[in-house]
Amino acid sequence: MSTDENSGTTPDMSPLKVDPTRASTLLQSISSIHARISTTCKSQNISKPPRLVAVSKLKPATDILALHQPPSDISSSTPQLHFGENYVQELQEKSKLLPKSIRWHFIGGLQSNKCAQLAKSVHSLWAVESVDSVKKAQLLDKGRAQRNEELQKEQDGNAVGGTEEKLRIFVQVNTSGEESKSGVEPKSEDLLSLCKTIRDECSNLKLQGLMTIGAIARSKATTAETENEDFINLRENRDWVAKELGISKEDLELSMGMSEDFESAIRQGSDEVRVGSTIFGERPPKSEAKVLEHTEEDKK
Numbered sequence: 123m124s125t126d127e128n129s130g131t132t133p134d135m136s137p138l139k140v141d142p143t144r145a146s147t148l149l150q151s152i153s154s155i156h157a158r159i160s161t162t163c164k165s166q167n168i169s170k171p172p173r174l175v176a177v178s179k180l181k182p183a184t185d186i187l188a189l190h191q192p193p194s195d196i197s198s199s200t201p202q203l204h205f206g207e208n209y210v211q212e213l214q215e216k217s218k219l220l221p222k223s224i225r226w227h228f229i230g231g232l233q234s235n236k237c238a239q240l241a242k243s244v245h246s247l248w249a250v251e252s253v254d255s256v257k258k259a260q261l262l263d264k265g266r267a268q269r270n271e272e273l274q275k276e277q278d279g280n281a282v283g284g285t286e287e288k289l290r291i292f293v294q295v296n297t298s299g300e301e302s303k304s305g306v307e308p309k310s311e312d313l314l315s316l317c318k319t320i321r322d323e324c325s326n327l328k329l330q331g332l333m334t335i336g337a338i339a340r341s342k343a344t345t346a347e348t349e350n351e352d353f354i355n356l357r358e359n360r361d362w363v364a365k366e367l368g369i370s371k372e373d374l375e376l377s378m379g380m381s382e383d384f385e386s387a388i389r390q391g392s393d394e395v396r397v398g399s400t401i402f403g404e405r406p407p408k409s410e411a412k413v414l415e416h417t418e419e420d421k422k
Contacts, residue, residue, distance in 0.1 A: 138219065138414075140187055145193055151400065153199060155401060172392050172393050173393065173394040174394075175394060177206040177399075177401075179209065179405065182412055183216050183219045183220055185402060186216065189202040190221060203225050206251075207227070210236045212413060214243055215413045222245050225249075226247050228247065229252060229333075232253070234258055238268070240265065242268045247289060249290035249330060251292040251294065252304060253316070253320075254304050254305050259291065259316060262324075263326045267325075269286065288328040290330035293313065294333050295313065295355075295359055296308070297334045297355040298352055334352055334353075334356045336352030353376075357376060376390075376393050376394070377395075378390070378395075379392045380395070380396050380397060
């Protein structure tokens with residue numbers, strides 16, 4: 123199914139319809155997040171605010187479109203570019219329906235058998251943030267290479283095509299030590315080996331930085347006076363990896379901080395925060411989630 127890049131529509135379906143009331147609610151929510159980010163940056167004398175990834179998993183495509191292409195009669199907000207998804211199939215479906223100008227982040231648990239498929243099939247996949255093994259990195263590299271080969275063939279055939287830039291990779295670190303969390307062990311040989319492999323052996327990937335999903339209890343206990351140990355841990359690991367690789371720590375980003383604790387993450391130097399429920403509201407059960415929501419008017 124081909125997609126119209128600008129309208130977020132497909133030739134064999136009606137244009138995605140954004141509900142004005144829902145769009146207004148979403149725009150107010152994300153505006154509030156930007157204000158909180160700005161306030162935190164000012165209090166810490168941070169000149170460059172972190173990237174905001176709107177975590178849109180299990181939310182309909184129209185929610186994403188409302189933030190990426192805000193209705194002009196509702197808001198003059200800057201379009202939201204970065205969106206995060208947790209499930210490969212859902213991301214594939216959304217990337218086909220929505221504008222290619224969106225920058226997709228895959229932030230969920232990633233199985234090895236889905237890596238090549240993810241890197242090959244998702245339009246405008248900007249980053250994968252849950253890489254925790256050399257095998258997964260190599261398979262993502264392979265998938266990205268296959269995608270570029272196909273895009274090059276399209277270009278050679280005088281169609282719209284051309285290779286995409288390197289796929290950015292965040293290495294996930296298990297800073298909390300919880301068995302339920304994915305990620306490599308902090309300051310381990312596995313962490314260093316994985317970072318070296320991405321940098322030196324995967325020509326279609328770029329080592330963007332480190333990522334963590336900290337302990338929920340630590341997130342809830344975080345205050346301006348009591349900083350999150352997971353964030354301190356990830357920052358120290360970033361500094362350690364940079365030193366071992368012989369590069370500047372500024373060359374490696376930190377992706378940490380979610381709805382409940384992103385301000386603390388910013389105070390600890392996060393370059394990217396991933397905020398979902400505070401923007402989109404509570405998520406439905408996965409079994410009830412729909413990429414396309416049809417209104418009663420659509421059904422007529």
